Amino acid sequence: MPSARTHDTITIISGAIMTPITYYAALEYTQLGPSTALACSFWLGSAHLLSGIMFSPDLDIDSTIDNRWGIFFWIWRPYMWFIPHRSFWSHSLIISPLLRLGYFVIVVYGLLFVMSLGMSQIGLIPPAFHREFVEQIYTLIKTRPDEVGAFVIGFCTGSAAHTIADWLVTKGYWLLGRYGRRLRRRYRDHQ
Numbered sequence: 001m002p003s004a005r006t007h008d009t010i011t012i013i014s015g016a017i018m019t020p021i022t023y024y025a026a027l028e029y030t031q032l033g034p035s036t037a038l039a040c041s042f043w044l045g046s047a048h049l050l051s052g053i054m055f056s057p058d059l060d061i062d063s064t065i066d067n068r069w070g071i072f073f074w075i076w077r078p079y080m081w082f083i084p085h086r087s088f089w090s091h092s093l094i095i096s097p098l099l100r101l102g103y104f105v106i107v108v109y110g111l112l113f114v115m116s117l118g119m120s121q122i123g124l125i126p127p128a129f130h131r132e133f134v135e136q137i138y139t140l141i142k143t144r145p146d147e148v149g150a151f152v153i154g155f156c157t158g159s160a161a162h163t164i165a166d167w168l169v170t171k172g173y174w175l176l177g178r179y180g181r182r183l184r185r186r187y188r189d190h191q
């Protein structure tokens, strides 16, 4: 499989190509104004990089990727335990990035809930952080649907660039293997 570094390079190059294309395509084929088109291409490009580099499909194994989360590496432990390596659930075009995004949102919600609970246990009256978090997401979807849509698309393409590279390499090895076998057989027939 391509190394984490190779995947990063693919993510950065594909993101750099896609961002300006998104801007011009949004201006050309949608009703969006220049400033919204610019914002959408920015969010799509950023989500593409974020997804490929920090939310990589290879979070399904103990790899360089979870180390990038520093002290928060443990967030991905349960994900790693339950998601089989290189399965549909971690390496697919749409479901797997959405699953990682959803998983992350649930983890953040859980942490905020525990934080609120902990503060109330020691006698403080904390704001309901977890509820606030959900409200913020809801408001964002309602007030900036185009940008949120661009972010989700970019999040999927960032993961897809990884998955497609993995597929190509696997297919490449398979083809090379087949070709190699045929060559060997031909060589044997000659004798």
Ligand SMILES: [Zn+2]
Residues within 6 Å of the ligand: 001, 057, 058, 091, 162, 166
């Ligand atoms: Zn992979």
